Amino acid sequence: MNKENRNTIKVIDCQVLAHYQFEGDQYILTLSSEIIANETKPGQFVHISVSDILPMRRPISIMSVDKENATFDLLYKVVGEGTKQLAERKVGDVISVIGPIGNGFEMTENKRPLLIGGGVGMPPMVAIAQSVKDTDYQPFAILGSEVPFPFDEQVAKDGKDYQGATRTMPELEDWGVECRLASLQGYQGVFKGYVTDLAKVYLDGLSADELSQVEIYSCGPHPMLDAVAKLAKDYNLPCQVSLEENMACAVGGCAGCVVEVQTDSGPAMKRVCVDGPVFDASTVF
Numbered sequence: 001m002n003k004e005n006r007n008t009i010k011v012i013d014c015q016v017l018a019h020y021q022f023e024g025d026q027y028i029l030t031l032s033s034e035i036i037a038n039e040t041k042p043g044q045f046v047h048i049s050v051s052d053i054l055p056m057r058r059p060i061s062i063m064s065v066d067k068e069n070a071t072f073d074l075l076y077k078v079v080g081e082g083t084k085q086l087a088e089r090k091v092g093d094v095i096s097v098i099g100p101i102g103n104g105f106e107m108t109e110n111k112r113p114l115l116i117g118g119g120v121g122m123p124p125m126v127a128i129a130q131s132v133k134d135t136d137y138q139p140f141a142i143l144g145s146e147v148p149f150p151f152d153e154q155v156a157k158d159g160k161d162y163q164g165a166t167r168t169m170p171e172l173e174d175w176g177v178e179c180r181l182a183s184l185q186g187y188q189g190v191f192k193g194y195v196t197d198l199a200k201v202y203l204d205g206l207s208a209d210e211l212s213q214v215e216i217y218s219c220g221p222h223p224m225l226d227a228v229a230k231l232a233k234d235y236n237l238p239c240q241v242s243l244e245e246n247m248a249c250a251v252g253g254c255a256g257c258v259v260e261v262q263t264d265s266g267p268a269m270k271r272v273c274v275d276g277p278v279f280d281a282s283t284v285f
Helices: 034-039 081-086 119-132 170-174 195-204 222-234
Strands: 010-022 026-032 045-048 058-066 071-077 094-101 112-118 140-144 178-183 214-219 239-242 258-263 266-271 278-280
Touching: 010 034, 034 058, 034 071, 034 094, 058 081, 058 094, 058 119, 071 081, 071 119, 112 119, 112 195, 112 222, 119 140, 119 170, 119 214, 140 195, 170 178, 178 195, 195 222, 214 222, 222 239
Parallel strands: 112 140, 112 214, 140 178, 214 239
Antiparallel strands: 010 026, 010 094, 026 071, 045 058, 045 094, 058 071, 239 278, 258 266
16 A cells, blocks of 8 residues: 555546536536546546636545546535635536545455545545446445435335434445445434544444454544544554545645554654545554
């Protein structure tokens, strides 16, 4: 993991093909790019120009790709002036995009990936689910949000009830990926609690043999990732996390997104943008 990422980043003009708004100032943006659709790996992101007024780009994780139609989807939430201006982009607009950027998740021999995504950390989990949907992996996805989910959740067809969690993301349901939702907001059919609490319910329901095949993959706010890392340690499970950091250049030049990582030779400062954003959880938490 954390291999050098060089000569893979491109500047591309992408046309806006669709732009959907959801509750909680959340948006899904569909852009055209054969390069990004075909070359993106789960966990990578793009650095996107939000408008002609603001020179600073914004890093956004790639949620899904459509290789056949040469498109990719981004989920983002309006949190400041930059994303506010991005939300004003219309179908037909052309947006400058740098990407795909970063070292993504590495799928291992563990065939039961537990995908845990919170807030705008959900997209990389959806990306992993899409990448393994027609393989012998048996993923279980947990998506958490404290605002309404940016999709019309539905009751899972498998009928399983994880302590009140019966609803799932329709797209993952279509892919045959088991998924449940978590929130503290008391939404119907959604687990009332933290994503890690629901993860414990899932893990405790596995046999010893099944548990030995679990690897955790996660993206979300730092407090959530800290809790996920502790969960992985408690259950003695390998865990990969994608870090969320403020980025200026996003291509390794400014070193404004560095984090301390434990390496074989001692602590080292690594850039989240190109050395990550995915790291072994035990090295950063």
